[in-house]
Amino acid sequence: MAVVEMMGMSLIGPRQEIEALAAELLTLGNFEPVPLEFALERRPASLSSGGARISTFQKNPYDDLLDKLVYVWNEAGAEFPAERACSRGTPSLSWEECSRQVLDVAKKIDLWKKRAEVLEEEREKLMAAGAFLDALASADRDVEETLKTRYLSITFGRLSAENYKKLEEMAAVTPLLVYPVVAEKGYVLAIVFCSRDYQEEAEKIFRTVYLKEYALGDLFEGAGTNLRERLRERQLDSERAIRALRDAPRNYLGRRRKELERLYCAVHSLQRVYALCQKRGEMSGIFVLSGVIPAPTLGEVAEKVEQLGPNTLLLSEKGAELEKRGRQLPTLLRNNFLVRTFQEIVALYSLPSYGETDPSPLVALSFCLFFGFMFGDVGHGFLLAAGAWWLARKGILKKAFASVIRIAGVSAMVFGFLYGSVFGSEEILPSLWTSPMHGISDLIQTSLFVGVAFLSMGIIINILALKREGRTGKMLFDGEGVAGLLFYWTAAVTAAMAFTSGGGAPKPLLAVLGLLFLVILFSSVLERLLFGPQEKDEGGVVHTFTVFHDLLSFLSNTASFVRLAAFALNHAGLSAAVFMLSDMVHSLPGGALFRAAVLLLGNIVIVGLEGLIVFIQTLRLEYYEFFSKFYHGGGRPFAPVTWNAKRQD
Numbered sequence: 001m002a003v004v005e006m007m008g009m010s011l012i013g014p015r016q017e018i019e020a021l022a023a024e025l026l027t028l029g030n031f032e033p034v035p036l037e038f039a040l041e042r043r044p045a046s047l048s049s050g051g052a053r054i055s056t057f058q059k060n061p062y063d064d065l066l067d068k069l070v071y072v073w074n075e076a077g078a079e080f081p082a083e084r085a086c087s088r089g090t091p092s093l094s095w096e097e098c099s100r101q102v103l104d105v106a107k108k109i110d111l112w113k114k115r116a117e118v119l120e121e122e123r124e125k126l127m128a129a130g131a132f133l134d135a136l137a138s139a140d141r142d143v144e145e146t147l148k149t150r151y152l153s154i155t156f157g158r159l160s161a162e163n164y165k166k167l168e169e170m171a172a173v174t175p176l177l178v179y180p181v182v183a184e185k186g187y188v189l190a191i192v193f194c195s196r197d198y199q200e201e202a203e204k205i206f207r208t209v210y211l212k213e214y215a216l217g218d219l220f221e222g223a224g225t226n227l228r229e230r231l232r233e234r235q236l237d238s239e240r241a242i243r244a245l246r247d248a249p250r251n252y253l254g255r256r257r258k259e260l261e262r263l264y265c266a267v268h269s270l271q272r273v274y275a276l277c278q279k280r281g282e283m284s285g286i287f288v289l290s291g292v293i294p295a296p297t298l299g300e301v302a303e304k305v306e307q308l309g310p311n312t313l314l315l316s317e318k319g320a321e322l323e324k325r326g327r328q329l330p331t332l333l334r335n336n337f338l339v340r341t342f343q344e345i346v347a348l349y350s351l352p353s354y355g356e357t358d359p360s361p362l363v364a365l366s367f368c369l370f371f372g373f374m375f376g377d378v379g380h381g382f383l384l385a386a387g388a389w390w391l392a393r394k395g396i397l398k399k400a401f402a403s404v405i406r407i408a409g410v411s412a413m414v415f416g417f418l419y420g421s422v423f424g425s426e427e428i429l430p431s432l433w434t435s436p437m438h439g440i441s442d443l444i445q446t447s448l449f450v451g452v453a454f455l456s457m458g459i460i461i462n463i464l465a466l467k468r469e470g471r472t473g474k475m476l477f478d479g480e481g482v483a484g485l486l487f488y489w490t491a492a493v494t495a496a497m498a499f500t501s502g503g504g505a506p507k508p509l510l511a512v513l514g515l516l517f518l519v520i521l522f523s524s525v526l527e528r529l530l531f532g533p534q535e536k537d538e539g540g541v542v543h544t545f546t547v548f549h550d551l552l553s554f555l556s557n558t559a560s561f562v563r564l565a566a567f568a569l570n571h572a573g574l575s576a577a578v579f580m581l582s583d584m585v586h587s588l589p590g591g592a593l594f595r596a597a598v599l600l601l602g603n604i605v606i607v608g609l610e611g612l613i614v615f616i617q618t619l620r621l622e623y624y625e626f627f628s629k630f631y632h633g634g635g636r637p638f639a640p641v642t643w644n645a646k647r648q649d
Helices: 015-028 063-076 095-138 143-147 161-171 196-208 224-255 257-277 295-308 319-324 343-349 360-374 378-393 399-419 440-468 472-477 482-501 507-521 523-531 540-560 563-586 591-629
Strands: 006-014 152-160 177-184 187-195 281-283 286-294 313-318
Touching: 006 015, 006 295, 006 319, 015 257, 015 286, 015 295, 063 095, 063 224, 063 257, 095 152, 095 224, 095 257, 152 161, 152 196, 161 177, 161 187, 161 196, 187 196, 224 257, 257 286, 286 295, 295 313, 313 319, 343 360, 343 399, 343 591, 360 399, 360 440, 360 563, 360 591, 378 399, 378 591, 399 591, 440 472, 440 482, 440 540, 440 563, 440 591, 472 482, 472 523, 482 507, 482 540, 507 523, 507 540, 523 540, 540 591, 563 591
Parallel strands: none
Antiparallel strands: 006 286, 006 313, 152 187, 177 187, 281 286
């Protein structure tokens, strides 16, 4: 249960073997490629020299094809083929064949779409002509006479309601007559009259207000008395043709679904293969592909390379060597299913850097302990767990986050049995330990003990990390090293003895505290005397302030754990307040109903609002008190290439 060891891996071999190897790496899903410059580090001079003429490949030839197929599926309104069905290895189709088939399908979809757009324009024009006829009919005007006036220019068009207001304002100061015909959905169909001498200026005005003009003369010419019927028939024909064209992609996909799914999977697979191959370098038919893999998978990868690339050389390098060269390795966490849930809590703060201790197991333990301690109640814990399960089932909560809340709810139920609390009542179950309302002293003492234990654990983890890094002086004498831990324990014992005895602190312990303080204060001097200069000195003043900060943080961090007892008492008090309020309304008319409503709403508020507050307080204890002693974070997640590709849905 820790950060998985990583290794550098490079493949060098003939170009004809790269596609099969890339497909297998995608299937394994444990390879993260790195840029070419990293592949050339510490490689033979024939590869790394500038005169080797190693070329890189930035353009994936299958990106455009995949985008076109995504466009086809979107136009058809169909679901994409399953990713699993598209990860069967490298397909046999060539680039030329894939390109020909994809372009053929996309061209059909484009033609149908463009034809539908033309018909939409025609349909819109026919509707506008109908509105124009209605306007003339209401004014008892003849169509041909109106359109063939010698001195009057008539413009009929469509514009937005906002621009129509601007056109009216312009008409008030120009020789234009504007008449609205139809106004709907933010648009206006309007007729504009002006003299033919002013037509050129009018056209400029029309352009400023984005008037879409309809030339209707060709529709009305020679129509005779059945003009309205002819327009209606043409409009119906256009609508039928538009529907057919809109349905054409879906019908086409339905008829040739298996063939098109095979084509989609072929392009998708090759796109993913070449997405991986883009990171390669190539020289005279020899490719170089470098990346990072988890160390436990090296044997499996080597076996696949031997099978699929008999002429390909696999070079591996330990992660420690890569770190020495300044490479930041990605972080991969591997924990059991219980601890894995709490990796999300750690990730909210920051992933551990490569080689750093994974705090997830301790977070799993401490989170349950802290939350249950503050929110201990059998009924409320059950509602919290059940609510998280229901919200996850409905897709409202992420699965991992819901799992954390469910476990927190179970922890609250366990502490509820310890407190003897069920929906705030302490009369249903006997307490197995103590009651928050009657045993506050026990809760405070326990919370302080928990604080000392977890802070000590954090310091011990930091000591082990310093030892692993070879920083012996800092490990022994630093305020968050061995000296700091001894100081903390001595201070805790001194405070406990002084509190329980009622007298002053024992003088021997005070003397030990003074000695440890001097060791920490002069830690840099001791480090140089015993081990020599190991790292850059931060300066006397800065060091002194750092020492006082570290030692005072022991006090503040420990005192912060008193919130465990405080929120446990707060939970019990809030539950008691709900019961008191329900008793007060019970005497009112319809009191039984009011009492039930108060109890229901009160418990909902406790579970929802206080549950959220306790959750935040738990995170605070984790991040600010516990993590501050040992955790740095700053890691980046391991991002292996897989068959899954982002779609432009």
